Amino acid sequence: MEAISVITGQMAPLPRANVDTDAIIPKQFLKRVERSGFGPFLFYEWAYDEEGELIEDFILNQPAYAAAKVLVSGPNFGSGSSREHAPWSIEDRGFAAVIAPSFADIFHNNCINIGLLPVVLTDDEVARLTQIAEDPDNLVTIDLEDQTVTAVGFDASFDIDPFAKHRLANGLDNIALALEHADAIASYESTRAPHKPAL
Amino acid sequence: MTAPRTMYEKIWTDHVVRDGGGNEPDLLYIDLHLVHEVTSPQAFEALELTNRKVRRPDLTLATVDHGVPTEGRALGIKDPLSKKQIETLVDNCRNNGIELYDISDIRQGIVHVIGPEQGITQPGMTIVCGDSHTSTHGAFGALAFGIGTSEVEHVLATQSLPQSRPKSMAVNVNGELATGVTAKDVILGIITRIGVAGGTGYVIEYRGTAIVALSMAGRMTICNMSIEAGARAGMIAPDETTFEYLRGRNQAPTGDDWDTAVEYWKSLPSDPGATFDIEIDIDAAELAPYVSWGTNPAQTVSVTGAVPSPTEFDDPLERDAAERALVYMDLEAGTPIEEIPVDRIFLGSCTNGRIEDLRVGAKLLEGKTIHPDVHAMVVPGSGLVKLQAEEEGLDIIFKNAGFEWREPGCSMCLGMNPDILMPGERCASTSNRNFEGRQGRNGRTHLVSPEMAVAAAVAGHFVDVREWK
Ligand code: SF4
Numbered sequence: 001m002e003a004i005s006v007i008t009g010q011m012a013p014l015p016r017a018n019v020d021t022d023a024i025i026p027k028q029f030l031k032r033v034e035r036s037g038f039g040p041f042l043f044y045e046w047a048y049d050e051e052g053e054l055i056e057d058f059i060l061n062q063p064a065y066a067a068a069k070v071l072v073s074g075p076n077f078g079s080g081s082s083r084e085h086a087p088w089s090i091e092d093r094g095f096a097a098v099i100a101p102s103f104a105d106i107f108h109n110n111c112i113n114i115g116l117l118p119v120v121l122t123d124d125e126v127a128r129l130t131q132i133a134e135d136p137d138n139l140v141t142i143d144l145e146d147q148t149v150t151a152v153g154f155d156a157s158f159d160i161d162p163f164a165k166h167r168l169a170n171g172l173d174n175i176a177l178a179l180e181h182a183d184a185i186a187s188y189e190s191t192r193a194p195h196k197p198a199l
Numbered sequence: 200m201t202a203p204r205t206m207y208e209k210i211w212t213d214h215v216v217r218d219g220g221g222n223e224p225d226l227l228y229i230d231l232h233l234v235h236e237v238t239s240p241q242a243f244e245a246l247e248l249t250n251r252k253v254r255r256p257d258l259t260l261a262t263v264d265h266g267v268p269t270e271g272r273a274l275g276i277k278d279p280l281s282k283k284q285i286e287t288l289v290d291n292c293r294n295n296g297i298e299l300y301d302i303s304d305i306r307q308g309i310v311h312v313i314g315p316e317q318g319i320t321q322p323g324m325t326i327v328c329g330d331s332h333t334s335t336h337g338a339f340g341a342l343a344f345g346i347g348t349s350e351v352e353h354v355l356a357t358q359s360l361p362q363s364r365p366k367s368m369a370v371n372v373n374g375e376l377a378t379g380v381t382a383k384d385v386i387l388g389i390i391t392r393i394g395v396a397g398g399t400g401y402v403i404e405y406r407g408t409a410i411v412a413l414s415m416a417g418r419m420t421i422c423n424m425s426i427e428a429g430a431r432a433g434m435i436a437p438d439e440t441t442f443e444y445l446r447g448r449n450q451a452p453t454g455d456d457w458d459t460a461v462e463y464w465k466s467l468p469s470d471p472g473a474t475f476d477i478e479i480d481i482d483a484a485e486l487a488p489y490v491s492w493g494t495n496p497a498q499t500v501s502v503t504g505a506v507p508s509p510t511e512f513d514d515p516l517e518r519d520a521a522e523r524a525l526v527y528m529d530l531e532a533g534t535p536i537e538e539i540p541v542d543r544i545f546l547g548s549c550t551n552g553r554i555e556d557l558r559v560g561a562k563l564l565e566g567k568t569i570h571p572d573v574h575a576m577v578v579p580g581s582g583l584v585k586l587q588a589e590e591e592g593l594d595i596i597f598k599n600a601g602f603e604w605r606e607p608g609c610s611m612c613l614g615m616n617p618d619i620l621m622p623g624e625r626c627a628s629t630s631n632r633n634f635e636g637r638q639g640r641n642g643r644t645h646l647v648s649p650e651m652a653v654a655a656a657v658a659g660h661f662v663d664v665r666e667w668k
Contacts, residue, residue: 016523017516018395018495022634027615031266031280033240033287045636050622074516076396079429079495080634082331083238084347105365105399105431106331110347161363163223174349175251178357181217181226185254185359188216188228195452195460196230197319198257199298 001115003171007096008141009069011133011151012059019073020080021107025089038085039092060093064136071098072129078107087116097142099149101126112164113174117142119149125156144169203470205367206436207402210342210467214325216359224361230324232354233310234261234297236288237615238329242352243291251356256296258358260319261288263302264309266615269578269605272302281616295355308581308607311335311549315419316583318448322437322464327354332549332631333432334425338418339445340437340467342402345426365431366476368401372409374483379665381559382417383551383629383648385409386424387489387499389481395497398430401476404469405435409483415444416555423550424631427496436468488664490536491633491646493524498633500536502651502663508532527635528643529623536661539645543626544575544656545638546602546649548612551629552580554587556649561593563653563664569601570659576603578610578618602656614639627655 029041047058054061060068071090077100078086087110090098097117111118119142121129132138132151140151144165149156167174178185204212217226232255239261246253253259266281276282285302292299300306306313311332314320322340327333329351336343346360354360370389390397403425410418418435425433442461445451452460487501498521500507509521509532525532530539546552546560557579569575577597579585585607588594594604611618612630620626620642629652633644647655650664658667 015516017520020495020632020634022613022632022637026636026640027613030237030615031278031284033244033284035241035244045640050640076399076429079395080331080426080632082329082345082347084241084329084349087347102396102399104396104429106345106347106426110349113347113349163219163363174361175249175353175356178226178353178359178361181359182357184217184226185228185357189358192228193459193463195456195463196324197321197450197452198255199260199319199450 001171001173004096004115004117004144004168006141006143007069007117008139009096010065010067010136011070011072011129011138011140012065012068013130013133014059014071014073015130017074018076018079021078021083021086022080024078024086025083030083030085035088036092038089039094042089042093069094069096070140070142071095072126072133073098073100075101075123077103079104082106084110084114087111087114091116099126099129112168115168115171117144117168119158121149121156121158128154203473205469205473205475206340206404206434206467207342207367210323210325211364213323224363226359227325227362228359229327229354230258231314231319231326232259233314233326233328233333234259234351235265235310235328235330236263236284237265238348239291239351240284240287242348242355245352246355253295253297253355255358259297259355260314261292261297262300262307262310262313263288265609265613267302267608268616269608269610269618272606278617305582305586308584309549309552309609311423312552312580312584315339315415316581318445318451321445321451321460322441323467327360331426332423334430335419335423335549337422337425337432337434338415339441340434340464342432342434344432365402366400368398368403368430369475369478370403370405370481371407371478372405372481372483373407374409376409376483376486377665379488379650380486381648381650382413382420384486384489386421387491387496387646388486390424390428390496391489391499392481393428393479395427395495396429398425398428401430403428403430403433404475405433410435411438414555415440416553419553420550424496427631437464488648488651490651490661492528492530492536493521494527494633494635495520496631496633496646498524499646502536502661504536506530506532506534506536537663538660540625540660541573541627541645541655542624543620544573544652545578545611545626545628545630546576546652547578547580547610548630549580550631551649552578552584554584556629557584557588557593558591560649560653561596563650564600564657565596567600567657569656573656573659575601575656576605578605579607581607611638613637627652627661
């Protein structure tokens with residue numbers, strides 16, 4: 001996982017509530033056993049029609065937004081299934097952060113775990129950013145250290161769990177962190193009640 | 200005297216391997232890790248790349264469910280990608296010593312059906328799976344939640360997971376449910392009231408006389424859909440109903456261990472006076488059979504109601520969502536729910552694919568045939584559910600009525616296998632999600648109880664099962 005400090009880039013506005021993981025990456029693309037290569041299928045059913053033709057006015061298909069790095073969307077983003085394929089596909093498409101008024105829990109955890117920065121701003125701030133993003137020339141800057149989001153005529157700060165921030169800022173591997181406590185895990189196991197099932 | 204604690208606090212505390220001290224997440228021990236073919240291959244691959252081993256294969260159980268075909272299994276799996284994904288799980292389980300209920304195993308089935316069925320889902324446990332409906336297992340008084348693939352890898356490697364403490368919510372459902380109002384209607388009613396994000400950041404404990412009166416199957420249906428309200432987990436206190444369900448199951452404790460276990464299980468329910476961050480009260484008598492009309496599970500009304508107008512929603516994003524939903528669902532505001540015709544019926548899934556669901560469906564269906572324009576199928580939740588149903592002759596009732604009788608799996612709940620809706624088809628489904636495209640591109644899903652699905656199959660449109668004969 002790469003360390004994150006400052007992200008600057010174009011925004012792609014997707015002002016919808018409850019964007020679910022089935023919309024982010026439909027099930028027919030979950031059959032792959034590889035970790036990468038999900039980007040082309042991002043929002044597939046909004047991006048392509050039933051004949052597989054590109055829907056040109058979908059935001060991510062507009063050439064003006066081809067360089068987008070920050071997705072700006074509505075509340076409860078990433079609701080639904082636990083598929084990590086959802087943040088993988090967003091990341092694989094070139095995004096480094098998602099800004100929304102709220103995120104679904106599992107999706108949010110998955111983002112932190114893969115190093116895709118989830119940024120929570122207020123409804124009002126997200127609405128203003130969405131407007132600013134209507135001009136594809138307007139860039140946004142997210143500073144993780146300072147916890148700020150800035151764009152032309154826009155300045156906001158955001159909260160983030162301090163430990164999540166620490167991990168993102170240093171690109172830390174959770175498993176390595178847990179294995180530092182291998183002794184504690186082993187000692188917990190030695191006291192586990194015998195009536196608990198094991199196969 | 201310690202302060203009164205909720206069940207969730209007790210289970211959490213019992214599993215802390217390392218206290219994060221508030222600045223860091225706690226490291227929680229995981230008692231059971233359920234694994235399926237879709238969310239695990241990248242985790243196993245990453246383990247291999249980092250030279251890490253599966254720490255506790257004996258606390259890990261795998262099955263194939265999402266991508267398996269539900270007919271023509273003797274011919275093998277036609278879809279080459281699904282085939283490879285399933286073979287990958289077979290290899291990973293063999294290489295790591297993990298027990299797998301493979302496609303030819305009678306115990307194979309939906310991951311959230313097999314755990315309880317085998318008695319390996321027990322009160323007081325922490326249970327995870329790379330699947331959001333892991334909340335199902337909370338029906339036993341376990342702390343059970345869905346995780347992503349990075350976390351699957353984490354649990355495989357360490358049998359533990361760093362977790363920040365969610366908040367607690369009590370949903371109290373008191374009173375008696377009317378005949379024809381089921382556990383499915385209770386949870387749809389709850390989601391409609393608190394919204395699809397109402398539970399975000401919370402563990403919900405369902406309480407009250409209407410919950411206590413439910414069978415384990417009903418309790419599982421409720422906990423299953425906790426995630427549809429955005430909750431981290433859902434749980435119900437274990438009681439005699441729970442113990443009776445578990446007694447004698449394959450993996451349930453026996454002899455002295457059983458007594459010790461029951462004693463421990465009895466210590467789990469929330470103490471009197473324990474406080475929750477939020478409490479919500481619902482009068483069971485106010486609940487009705489529900490039908491979802493939109494593209495999220497909170498877009499649901501009573502069967503006696505009508506499709507709402509977007510103008511009824513104050514919030515602009517909600518209004519916009521309702522507008523989009525009506526277009527997608529091809530419905531007009533004001534249409535009575537009972538006038539909506541259906542093309543397909545899906546009876547199955549981890550929400551309503553258990554033997555009890557099949558029994559109520561078959562009972563209602565006896566002596567009837569489905570509407571000629573309807574295509575209906577039953578997909579049992581597991582091989583053992585299917586076997587039991589066949590022993591009881593339920594398959595005959597379904598088949599005589601015109602239903603297809605399939606092999607176990609997730610099937611049209613998400614349509615990763617060949618069971619999908621065609622564009623424009625409208626389905627009464629006992630599953631849990633009515634998202635756009637969930638059951639097939641441009642397919643239209645209406646979430647209902649098994650009773651409501653069967654009645655719609657016969658009538659060809661939704662009917663109020665309370666008055667249906
Ligand atoms: S039945 Fe549906 S919800 Fe349940 S595990 Fe399978 S796909 Fe997920």
